[in-house]
Each structure stands twice: as C-alpha cells, then as structure tokens.
Amino acid sequence: MDASVISYDTRPDRRPLLQRIAHASEPYLYSAPALILIVAVMLVPLVLGISYAFRDIQILNPFSGGFIGLDHFRELSKDQSFYRALKNTLWWTGGSVFLQFIFGLILALLLDKPFYGRGLAQALVFLPWAVPTFLAGLNWAWLFNPVIGPLPHWLYALGILSAPNNILSDPQLAMWGPIVANVWWGIPFFAITLLAALQAIPRDLYEAAAIDGAGPAQRFMSITLPFLAPTIAITVLLRTVWISNFADLIVVMTNGGPADRTQIVASYIFTQAFKRLDFGYASAIALVLLVLLLVYSMLIVLLRQTLLNRG
Amino acid sequence: MRTKKLLLTGAHRLAILAYIVFALFPLFWLLKVSVTPNDLLYTEGVRLWPSRTTFEHFEFVLTHSASPIFFRNSLIVSGATALVVTILASLSGYALSRFTFRGKYWIVALMLVTQMFPLVMLVAPIFKMLSPLGLTNSLTGLVIVYTAFNMPFATFLMQSFFDGIPKDLEEAAMIDGATQFMAFRQIILPLTLPGIAATLGFVFTAAWSELLFALMLISGNDAATFPVGLLTFVSKFAVDFGQMMAAGVMALIPACLFFLLIQRYLVQGLTAGAVKG
CATH class of the missing domain: 1.10.3720.10 (MetI-like)
Structure with missing residues (x-):
C-alpha cells in the first residue's frame, strides 16, 4: 500500500498547485465533520475525565476544583x-x-x-x-x-x-x-x-x-x-x-x-x-x-x- | 431412519418455539398488564389473559401525564440524531471506502478506540463541558452527544455498504467530467439506500434507548426523553402498574417499527460492526 502511494507522489504532477491541494485534502473534507464531533465530544472529555481523577471536583461545593494528587486513589484503595x-x-x-x-x-x-x-x-x-x-x-x-x-x-x-x-x-x-x-x-x-x-x-x-x-x-x-x-x-x-x-x-x-x-x-x-x-x-x-x-x-x-x- | 429424521425435525421446531416464547413472553406480559382493569390486577395476577380488558390506562397516560411530551422529545432527539449521523457518516464512510490517504490509519484507530473505553467515564466531563454552554437540560445538547457517540459505528457500517459497490461506476462518471463529489451524490448514494435505511434505524434505536446520559444531562419534565420520563413516572406512581406498563408499551412502538424496517439488514450490519468494532 505504502509503496504505491510513494511512487504516485514522486511522479511529476503537472496540475496547478491549488487543484493538487484540493485533491489531496478531499478525503479529509469528507471525514472532517465526523472527526471534529468525535474529538470534541469523546476525546476531549476523556482527557478531561482523566485529569478530574487527580482533582477535587464536586458540583455542590463551589470551593472545590484544586489539584489533590493521588488522594482519590488512596481513598479508593480503602x-x-x-x-x-x-x-x-x-x-x-x-x-x-x-x-x-x-x-x-x-x-x-x-x-x-x-x-x-x-x-x-x-x-x-x-x-x-x-x-x-x-x-x-x-x-x-x-x-x-x-x-x-x-x-x-x-x-x-x-x-x-x-x-x-x-x-x-x-x-x-x-x-x-x-x-x-x-x-x-x-x-x-x-x-x-x-x-x-x-x-x-x-x-x-x-x-x-x-x-x-x-x-x-x-x-x-x-x-x-x-x-x-x-x-x-x-x-x-x-x-x-x-x-x-x-x-x-x-x-x-x-x-x-x-x-x-x-x-x-x-x-x-x-x-x-x-x-x-x-x-x-x-x-x-x-x-x-x-x-x-x-x-x-x-x-x-x-x-x-x-x-x-x-x- | 425416517422416524429418526422426524424426531429431529420435531425437536428442532420445539427448540425454536421455546426461543420464541422466551423472547416474546416479557413483551406479552407488558401488554397484558397494560390492558388489565385495575380491579382485576391483583385478583387475576398470574392469569395469562384477564377476563376483561380496558384501554383506560392508555387513556390516562395520554391525557393526564407528561408522557406525550416525553414521546415528542424522544422523537425529536432520536430523529435528529439519526438524520445528522447518517449524513455525516455517509461522508466519512465514503472517505474510508474510496480514498487511500495518510491519515486513514489514524482515523480508523481513533474510531476503534472510542468503541473500547467505558462511555460512563464521560458522564461527568461532558456535563461540566455542556453546562456553561447552556446545553444541559436541552434537546440540542443530547443530539450533539448522541451524534458523536454513534458516529464511529455508523461510519464503519456505511463504509461496508460503500465497499459493496463497484468503483467502476464513479470512475466512468468522472471520465465523463463529473467531480468525485458529484459522482458520490448522484450515483453512489442512491445505490446505498438500503445502507442508509439500516444506519438510520440503528442510530434511531440507539438514541431512543439511551438512558444514563439523558438522566445526567436532563432534569425536569420539559426536556425529558422517554427513558428519563418513564423512570420518574415509575418512582412517582410506584403502585400504578397498569399505567406504567401502558407507557412502556408506547415506548416500545417506535423501536419495534424501526426494527421491522431494518430487520432484513440486521445480519449484514451487525457483522460489519462486530468485525470492525
């Protein structure tokens, strides 16, 4: 698969630059909306969630939010x-x-x-x-x-x-x-x-x-x-x-x-x-x-x- | 020899029948209690069919409870999610099916990863992200969340349908001067109508059933979907079994309709989903 892509790339492309960019970006344009949604609604919250594990976050407590290290895990082990x-x-x-x-x-x-x-x-x-x-x-x-x-x-x-x-x-x-x-x-x-x-x-x-x-x-x-x-x-x-x-x-x-x-x-x-x-x-x-x-x-x-x- | 074959056939049919009874019995019981008048509910508890039937529970649920609102909210959320997911997934599925490009491997990997980790992990962060945007307690918020959750599976599903269509078709169109997008829209999409129907059905059913995120993101009746509404209904009227089951029967109807619609593509669709994620 990779070999064919490379040989395709080294062939002198005589089309105008803009058209080449448009061609190369086409698959990304098709998949962009789906990807943006997945990243924003699944990947970002996943990373946030991992960071919450090390922070004190309680919705009912306005003073919470600070970094507390491994405290949750200590509590969890007991x-x-x-x-x-x-x-x-x-x-x-x-x-x-x-x-x-x-x-x-x-x-x-x-x-x-x-x-x-x-x-x-x-x-x-x-x-x-x-x-x-x-x-x-x-x-x-x-x-x-x-x-x-x-x-x-x-x-x-x-x-x-x-x-x-x-x-x-x-x-x-x-x-x-x-x-x-x-x-x-x-x-x-x-x-x-x-x-x-x-x-x-x-x-x-x-x-x-x-x-x-x-x-x-x-x-x-x-x-x-x-x-x-x-x-x-x-x-x-x-x-x-x-x-x-x-x-x-x-x-x-x-x-x-x-x-x-x-x-x-x-x-x-x-x-x-x-x-x-x-x-x-x-x-x-x-x-x-x-x-x-x-x-x-x-x-x-x-x-x-x-x-x-x-x- | 013949008696042995007859016996085997008989055993086979009996086993099938046992499976059908097991599959349908809970739904049958739901229906039975929903049409049993209140005065017979306890006296005829284990009878298979009440001596008198009534539609009063359905009437009550439709006129005296918030169920019609829940029903409408669920229809809006599931319908909008199914529509948006199908449009976006047919685009991304087409990209995965027809193009070879550098980022493809990473896109597939990303989508597979999202299928593996526990979604319940996202309950808290999503609530915190949506709340300053005013998207908690709103149907739009639910549609956005459900759309993202269903995107990977729907993409793989659409990809498998596109893979089944020969490439020559759009190559011929492109030789005649069409752009790839025109070929996609005018030639390939109409051929994938069964795939589109299957994706619509899968996503609609999934959004119709989702409970945990709806419970977390929605409070109050105005934006409650059917699962949330029914659960509050259950805890509020914990003794009125007839009415609860009538509401249950109503929640079942759209799911069953969609199931009948997609039933034919089920084996094909789930295989695609099972193999890829």
Whole structure:
C-alpha cells in the first residue's frame, strides 16, 4: 500500500498547485465533520475525565476544583464498596457473557438451515434486541415482582424459591435478576453475529465430510467450531468489555441494591457522579476501570499471539 | 431412519418455539398488564389473559401525564440524531471506502478506540463541558452527544455498504467530467439506500434507548426523553402498574417499527460492526 502511494507522489504532477491541494485534502473534507464531533465530544472529555481523577471536583461545593494528587486513589484503595463492586462486575460479566454466548450459539445453529417460516422465526427471536434497554430492565423488574409478575409464583411452584418473593430484594439472589434480563436482551446479538459466520462456511465441506463418514458431532467439532473460532474470540472479547461497562439494566432494576449486592463498577461510577455529584472521585474509579479493561484486552491479545505461535 | 429424521425435525421446531416464547413472553406480559382493569390486577395476577380488558390506562397516560411530551422529545432527539449521523457518516464512510490517504490509519484507530473505553467515564466531563454552554437540560445538547457517540459505528457500517459497490461506476462518471463529489451524490448514494435505511434505524434505536446520559444531562419534565420520563413516572406512581406498563408499551412502538424496517439488514450490519468494532 505504502509503496504505491510513494511512487504516485514522486511522479511529476503537472496540475496547478491549488487543484493538487484540493485533491489531496478531499478525503479529509469528507471525514472532517465526523472527526471534529468525535474529538470534541469523546476525546476531549476523556482527557478531561482523566485529569478530574487527580482533582477535587464536586458540583455542590463551589470551593472545590484544586489539584489533590493521588488522594482519590488512596481513598479508593480503602473503599470496601469499590472492592465489592469489582467482585460483582466479574460475576455480572462472566455470567452474562457465558449464558448469552451458549444460548446465542444454539440459536444460531438452529437458524442456520432453511426451514418453513424461518424468516418469521428469526424476526421474532431477534426482537428483544430492539427493545430499549431501560424498558427491558423495567419489564423484567416487573416480571420478578410478585405483586404483578408471574415469575416468583412459578419459581415457587417449581420448588426453586422457598416463598414467592422478589429475588431483586434478596441479597443472595438479586444479581440473577439483571443477568437474566441481560441474557434475554443479548442473545440476539450473539446469534446474529454467529449466524453470519456460520453462513460463510462453505457447504461442500460438510458434504465431503459426510461422504467420508463423519457424524454430525464430528462435523461440528472439526468443521463448524474451527471456522467459528475467530468470530467467537472477537465477539466474546468485545462483549466482555461492553457488558462490564453496561450499567443501564442494573441502574433501572436494582440501583445497585440490596445492600450493594448488585453494584458493579460502572453503576458505582454513575452513582458517584449522578447522586453524589462527586465528579473527581467518579473519574478516579473510571480511570481504574479503564486501566483494568486495557490490561484485560492486552492479556487476551497476548494469549492469542502465543496460541497462534504455538499452532 | 425416517422416524429418526422426524424426531429431529420435531425437536428442532420445539427448540425454536421455546426461543420464541422466551423472547416474546416479557413483551406479552407488558401488554397484558397494560390492558388489565385495575380491579382485576391483583385478583387475576398470574392469569395469562384477564377476563376483561380496558384501554383506560392508555387513556390516562395520554391525557393526564407528561408522557406525550416525553414521546415528542424522544422523537425529536432520536430523529435528529439519526438524520445528522447518517449524513455525516455517509461522508466519512465514503472517505474510508474510496480514498487511500495518510491519515486513514489514524482515523480508523481513533474510531476503534472510542468503541473500547467505558462511555460512563464521560458522564461527568461532558456535563461540566455542556453546562456553561447552556446545553444541559436541552434537546440540542443530547443530539450533539448522541451524534458523536454513534458516529464511529455508523461510519464503519456505511463504509461496508460503500465497499459493496463497484468503483467502476464513479470512475466512468468522472471520465465523463463529473467531480468525485458529484459522482458520490448522484450515483453512489442512491445505490446505498438500503445502507442508509439500516444506519438510520440503528442510530434511531440507539438514541431512543439511551438512558444514563439523558438522566445526567436532563432534569425536569420539559426536556425529558422517554427513558428519563418513564423512570420518574415509575418512582412517582410506584403502585400504578397498569399505567406504567401502558407507557412502556408506547415506548416500545417506535423501536419495534424501526426494527421491522431494518430487520432484513440486521445480519449484514451487525457483522460489519462486530468485525470492525
């Protein structure tokens, strides 16, 4: 790519200078509005946010704003709620991603082969993805509410719950509420992505394997899985990062409660900024979260590299 | 052999059916409670359909609450965001698809980075930046924020649609004397109408659903979007489930309409988004 650009540049250009400038700047003109917006509304606030982590910024306190060095981080290292939120984030992310992936993969496999009514079935099972997340959260909160929803009564009848109570107010079980809502909402994303990857697998591979006497399980293990592996890896990586930042369902369903049992780091940041208006402390937690996510992503990339090298 | 095949087909259909039931049941319950009269709400709690139905909750929500304002605000914000993002993203997506230029690598890298870091980090700084500009508590402020947030994904999406159109088309037009921009506007854009529809739909749905920034930036009913309004409605009328669910059903309608519109492009679009960011 670079070589062709250079050879193009060294060719004597006989067009007038203005026209050459216009030509060279054309792609920048096309992308300028998008870039300016992204820089102004995402990059600048990101840098500002990082600087807030080292400053005392409280909206309700007019005397705040000074530089305080690492004070927020010292406070953070003693903050029990933060450690609990960290643990909850692992549980929330791990549980959600695992269940979404398993059920999404099964759904993609079910939808892979044509059958009568596939278009309609596909539209219906993908519908939850279009439901606004705040509404998905409210909807599941209502389903778990014994006054108005059937789930506690059904779970009680099945013997899973000892009494038809709201699991969202039970400290031991509360996290399952947002996780179930998240799985319901997120299965379509995995299914759609995996379905697209499945349909890119050449069909004649299966026919050849079948002729050679490979059974369905064998075909799945030696054709489908290897072909899906790259998509699975990248989707799981991206979704893990995304879900660990995804606070909407928790803010709507439990607001972190009961007794902070469902507070994840992302919802903790939001609570600090929104309820306490302590922007400095919120930004310090956010910075820690950002570093943890970067470390996670780098570990995954390294792991992938070692696996590829060994293979 | 035949019975085995029949059994497998049966199991397959049953599994599909289970998925459909799981996907639709919460929405069905929302609808069911929204049409249940108040006096039957608790006595017929777990029945699948009430013995009598009513539209009084919808009537109340439409005439006695601020929901119509929330609905209008959300329509304005989501519509404006979808429109602006689609126009700007088709320009930037075209640049990424058709030009080789020095800054391209950095532009793509910048857009990928914005997809990776937690947006909740930006809640506080954006509030502090917008507040002296008078853009908190304003729909314009929300449109600006949502437009920027959706730009990277929309750009990649439009780029993937442009990549699917052969370059010869505009080369031919340019030989005939058209500038690249004329070729883009008159030949390429009309061919990408499906892509434009998909981008509009994705962005509209995303803006319609956004909650955290709306909660932070908007206080008071006048500029509240549907998510903010519904949450305040829930905390205020915490006992009136029929009305809350009627409002919920109304919030669902535009999202479902757009979903039906873009449903066909979903697999294509999300793949483009998933692979690139």
